[in-house]
Amino acid sequence: MARFLVRRVIFAVLLVFISSSAALFLTRLAPGDLASALGPNPSGAEVAAARARFDLDRPAVEQWGLWMSRALRFDFGESLQYGRPVGPLVVRAAANSAVLGITALAVATLLGIGLGIFTGAQGLSGGLAPVVVRAFSVACLSLPPLVTSLILVFIAARTGWFPLGGMTTPGIVETAWGPWLADVAAHLPLPVIALALPVAATFERLQSQALGETLHLPFVAAASARGVSRRSAILHHAWPVSLRAICAIYGIVIGAVLSGSFVVEYVTAWPGLGRMMYEALRARDIYLVAGCAAMGASFLALGTLAGDLLLVAVDPRVREGVTE
């Protein structure tokens, strides 16, 4: 187990290092830099001073070396747009993304696996309900999150059922913790639905297929022959085995959802990591891009670790392999 964890930590460090370095280089290589953010008609001297402040007047490799030497001391540079250290900015945005991601993941997991068990257990001849669920899943998988988000924002604007965007109501400046949490919760449905629907549809399809296949395995037939009820055979015998398929992708899904969705966060104005990285890329805010990439990679590494641990928990064969 210890060796497994050490391997995972090394993988995580490498992932963060490569992602952030690649992000730094690619942003540097992209055409344009911070000059466009300096306001109308900046003088040559102003532009040169700003470039020098952010080490943009040095060769890319030298700039990377300086940034890396500072990053090893947990100084990830200063954001051009925000004029403050990148570290706290990224941590705050990551926390916001995590709130959204964890909620979306919980919704997607409950909805997707629940519906997957339902459709998988019913098989292809289970009546209209499984067909409707399957069709809905396929539709959700086909719709890009951009379209889903825009449709939801449009519905919110027309009906007033949900806040239009953001994490809290504009103008609420100070309030007690309880109402503040309630306000955040009121803003969650729109981005959570947009983020959770395609994930839930993926889980539903995977769970349904895996359960359908597992139900045909001999041990389920044996359980039925022993007089175990169909409900119990599905939930206690077939379902845990069929979860392997979900666990295999769960880690990647966790990482992807937690590290923020560019599209959903941008359209719904959720102040998370995805939106921050998108705006940083547009502004060529080079150190903020690298910081966001590092945080996203950390989430991905954590997600993969969580997925592996889940796999260990549900599959004895993997558990034996890990503990050997």
Added chain:
Amino acid sequence: MRPARILRILLAAAAAAAFLYYIRGAMPGGGGGTREGVPYEGAKGAPSDDPSYVPQRGGQIIGSSRSQPRSFNRLLVRDQTSDTVIMLLQGRLVRINRATFEVEPWLAEKWDASADGLTYTFYLRPNLTWSDGAPFSSADVVFSLEAALDPKVESVMAHNMMAGGQPIRAEAPDANTVKFTLAGPSGPGVRLFDALPILPKHKLGAALAAGTLAEAWGPATPPSEIVGMGPFVLREYTPGQRLVFDRNPRYWRKDARGQQLPYLDRLVLEIVPEQNAELLRLQAGQTDLTHSELRAEDYVPIRKAEAEGKVRLVELGIGTDPDGFWFCMKPAVKAKDPRFRFVQKREFRQAISHAVDREEFAQTVFLGEAVPTWGPITTGNEPWFSPNVPRYPHDPARARELLESIGLEDRNGNGVVEDEKGTEARFTVLTQRGITYYETGATVVRDYAKAVGIALDVVALEAPALFARLESCDYDAVYMRALMSDLDPGLSLDYWLSSGDAHLWNLASKTPATEWEKEIDRLMTEQASTIALARRKTIFNDVQRIFAENLPVLYFAAPRLYYGHSVRLRGVVPSVMRPQVLWNADMLSVADGAASKP
């Protein structure tokens, strides 16, 4: 203990710590305790527009900003968001009224100017205090000028505080008097001092002495450290989310009834980077005002919202910065480009001007909400607009004649004119991606140019990539809006002088590239140092005429600008200049002020 159990304990502890950290960090106002507050009530209950309405103190408004302030120190930044924020926090000696363009007394109640225009004496209002209670005096004004001119600060304002080629000098004969001495006369005169933010010496004096003023008052500075003479004080800045301003209880200004200003208790600027989202919020009653004027494509939905009583639409007037179309004409870069031979001829540019039907252009690009324009100074800038400049009516036949006069004809019958060496008049036009009227405008120009044999390929780029191309003259032509630094041409020398950083077609040239640019340099230098307004106007009319004859930048239409705000907002005095409403923030009030008191 088993490894799995250790792992579970560690994960649980990490989750708990992360949750506590998040809750503490994400609480509005920094968290850390239970405080009372009242949420925004929205636009409900707003009375109809009543001329007898008497503004009441109280309430809050919510505006939006599309970007972050880069600093709270105006000496260091020039971007619009920072400028707006600093306008709310800081005072100036005089203020240019953004609606009338007249100079108004502000922290100085009056001033004298010597007959030769070399000395200005300002008399400060007595007994004023900074937002932290420290007394305001002439020493603060002298300090502010010193800070603006200090080479270590590298202030963006430094060039504004020059006259006759030398820095302006200041002295304080007494606590309420400041005397400025100029090395040469300045055409803009007292208007120069609208640009100088007055900074607190008691707060920033040590930083200037230590040479660290350039780092002072950055975005991470605690709000309580930022002291000003403006109508509001900064209460909270949450990066990427919002800025919260509270009334400055020591603000000096009162209304005509003697009531203390500002009327509002609080002003919140939510950061909403996307203009569509910003407008949706306005229509839904979640915000009171937006970052800037409406786009042409927003007119119809906002008019509909106005008819439904959700929004109030105000006409700002004709925009002062029309979209321009220009070629890079930097000889050092373009000398080897065979197309430069005909681009640098004014007949070529005049032909494009004749090719465009400006009335139709205004109709297509701005949905009819624009007027034809013939130069950079539009009717929106009434004091300096000259109607007597050469105009180029829509005349494709005349355009072809002009092209033929410089040897450009369609020799191979492919629809594009060539010179005698076979060089086609084919160019790539860059514009900024995501701005609809840029992309539409560039496309419309392309279609008109095609009709006279000039091929333009439009390419839209992201802002950083576009600006990088502009800076290095790595482009054929550009279609976009270039903002003038000021409405007074004497303060926009960066556009007019060939050495200027906003001399679009040939940025920061060491010497004038042509005779007519040399002549404009001479006239603008004279204009900027002439005191008599009539003489300044005459000179500038000549400049506009020379410009329109040579057309280094082609202008087609100036949009009629509109602004949308909530129906509960009162005291709006709209301006064509940004920020269109917040320039007068101390006079804004809300119809349901008491109900939405924070």
